[in-house]
Amino acid sequence: MTAIRIDGATRLYAIVGNPIVQVKSPEVFSELFAGAGMNAVMIPMHLLPERFEDSMRALMGIANLDGLVATVPYKAQAVRFANRLGPTASRIGALNALRREPDGTWTGDMFDGAGFVRGAERKGGVLRGRRVALFGAGGAGSAIGCELAAAGVESLSIIDPQRERAAALAKTLRGAFLTCRVDAVEAVPSGVDMIVNASTIGMRDGDGLPGNIGPLTADTLVGDVVVSQEPTPLLRHAIRYGCRCVNGRDMLNGQADALMSFFSRG
Amino acid sequence: MTAIRIDGATRLYAIVGNPIVQVKSPEVFSELFAGAGMNAVMIPMHLLPERFEDSMRALMGIANLDGLVATVPYKAQAVRFANRLGPTASRIGALNALRREPDGTWTGDMFDGAGFVRGAERKGGVLRGRRVALFGAGGAGSAIGCELAAAGVESLSIIDPQRERAAALAKTLRGAFLTCRVDAVEAVPSGVDMIVNASTIGMRDGDGLPGNIGPLTADTLVGDVVVSQEPTPLLRHAIRYGCRCVNGRDMLNGQADALMSFFSRG
Numbered sequence: 001m002t003a004i005r006i007d008g009a010t011r012l013y014a015i016v017g018n019p020i021v022q023v024k025s026p027e028v029f030s031e032l033f034a035g036a037g038m039n040a041v042m043i044p045m046h047l048l049p050e051r052f053e054d055s056m057r058a059l060m061g062i063a064n065l066d067g068l069v070a071t072v073p074y075k076a077q078a079v080r081f082a083n084r085l086g087p088t089a090s091r092i093g094a095l096n097a098l099r100r101e102p103d104g105t106w107t108g109d110m111f112d113g114a115g116f117v118r119g120a121e122r123k124g125g126v127l128r129g130r131r132v133a134l135f136g137a138g139g140a141g142s143a144i145g146c147e148l149a150a151a152g153v154e155s156l157s158i159i160d161p162q163r164e165r166a167a168a169l170a171k172t173l174r175g176a177f178l179t180c181r182v183d184a185v186e187a188v189p190s191g192v193d194m195i196v197n198a199s200t201i202g203m204r205d206g207d208g209l210p211g212n213i214g215p216l217t218a219d220t221l222v223g224d225v226v227v228s229q230e231p232t233p234l235l236r237h238a239i240r241y242g243c244r245c246v247n248g249r250d251m252l253n254g255q256a257d258a259l260m261s262f263f264s265r266g
Numbered sequence: 267m268t269a270i271r272i273d274g275a276t277r278l279y280a281i282v283g284n285p286i287v288q289v290k291s292p293e294v295f296s297e298l299f300a301g302a303g304m305n306a307v308m309i310p311m312h313l314l315p316e317r318f319e320d321s322m323r324a325l326m327g328i329a330n331l332d333g334l335v336a337t338v339p340y341k342a343q344a345v346r347f348a349n350r351l352g353p354t355a356s357r358i359g360a361l362n363a364l365r366r367e368p369d370g371t372w373t374g375d376m377f378d379g380a381g382f383v384r385g386a387e388r389k390g391g392v393l394r395g396r397r398v399a400l401f402g403a404g405g406a407g408s409a410i411g412c413e414l415a416a417a418g419v420e421s422l423s424i425i426d427p428q429r430e431r432a433a434a435l436a437k438t439l440r441g442a443f444l445t446c447r448v449d450a451v452e453a454v455p456s457g458v459d460m461i462v463n464a465s466t467i468g469m470r471d472g473d474g475l476p477g478n479i480g481p482l483t484a485d486t487l488v489g490d491v492v493v494s495q496e497p498t499p500l501l502r503h504a505i506r507y508g509c510r511c512v513n514g515r516d517m518l519n520g521q522a523d524a525l526m527s528f529f530s531r532g
Contacts, residue, residue, distance in 0.1 A: 006270065007290075008290065010292060012309060012310075021275040027272060027273045044278075046329035047329070048327070048329055054323070059324065063312035
């Protein structure tokens with residue numbers, strides 16, 4: 001762990017959200033920047049909804065601020081501050097990172113899904129050709145669905161109690177990824193060999209599985225976006241069957257990698 | 267030296283200026299905050315003149331930003347962002363610190379002079395009753411003149427090549443401090459037992475004394491606001507006469523103390 005320094009020449013990255021105390025990015029990125037030899041820190045900024053527009057414009061006008069991370073509830077609203085969007089952000093209409101380009105314009109993209117994919121790959125999980133059941137078609141589910149399709153999964157079966165948003169996500173992904181079979185479904189179909197929970201089920205004590213997940217084998221790849229100390233109910237279940245698992249922490253680590261590349265134009 | 271940490275709960279203080287790379291406050295205050303057990307950092311913010319107004323308004327709207335330090339060229343412009351001013355800021359029409367009060371309003375004051383006074387006191391210098399020659403009636407000179415009068419000096423003779431600003435400062439101080447004799451003068455009068463350089467003379471190689479300073483004795487208290495590695499010409503001269511000296515570093519340390527008290531409502 002490299003010591004964090006702040007001086008007059010320090011470049012700023014800010015994470016904006018409401019609330020903000022829960023975010024881990026200031027610690028994670030300030031240390032990654034220091035470790036990479038960059039004189040930069042990431043600072044938490046608590047933006048209230050009624051000031052979001054003005055605050056964003058002002059922050060982007062600060063000459064030594066080079067990047068922004070957007071978290072809840074600002075991922076969709078942040079899109080309009082980008083001069084150009086990467087592929088995932090433009091498909092799902094939300095972003096979580098903005099960087100200042102050398103010409104002063106701003107590029108935005110969404111890395112929630114890329115973090116999951118990098119996390120899965122780090123755990124040795126092969127995604128190409130997988131038949132995936134995806135629980136949750138909200139922000140995280142949309143981003144992950146997008147990246148899984150881009151990573152070459154064979155099919156995506158999207159399950160969400162809000163059937164309309166599952167259907168809308170399926171339609172978006174079908175339009176963007178012609179070789180991936182995408183459907184909004186009511187239950188996990190047979191033949192699935194990867195399960196991803198991108199819903200909030202598993203966050204609260206007493207939560208169970210995100211749905212009826214059908215039979216698992218040791219070859220099933222199981223992922224859960226919920227960040228918790230203990231394995232989530234889904235991952236506890238998966239461990240019992242000897243499955244390869246990707247947890248919320250893996251996703252955050254993968255996302256940190258992806259964001260560091262983005263911020264350094266890697 | 268305590269390690270600086272930044273996490274989601276970190277409170278922000280920002281120093282605003284143009285340029286910003288030269289400022290020392292981010293290092294000094296981030297370490298003072300850490301040493302005082304506060305989860306807070308001071309970050310440099312490079313505000314461009316055309317965005318100053320909007321940026322200040324936006325920064326003051328960030329819910330976890332508790333204070334601002336203003337440096338060149340924004341000390342006068344920053345005054346209008348305060349809901350109330352401390353005595354020195356209101357007398358000289360400039361401030362260098364703003365803090366958010368519990369009710370959400372902002373209090374501003376100017377600590378450039380308080381830093382000098384604290385620095386002199388730390389060096390064991392007695393100010394009450396001194397007959398002072400003050401070189402420089404700009405921002406630093408005004409603030410120092412104000413605090414010296416408040417500290418009970420007997421007289422202040424203000425010398426500045428811009429005679430009008432020396433006269434204006436003298437008039438302001440006479441109105442505010444009825445028991446201090448204040449004059450704008452051309453040369454150091456006899457009987458002076460304290461010399462303060464608040465001009466920029468001594469910053470550049472080849473600079474000499476700020477003016478004809480007359481005879482020194484070991485009882486003369488000599489101060490210089492110029493921050494430099496080596497003693498300034500004035501202080502080199504004073505050291506030769508065995509005078510007690512207050513240098514730019516003493517002033518910055520004194521100001522750091524004063525600002526920490528201000529930010530923590532001490």
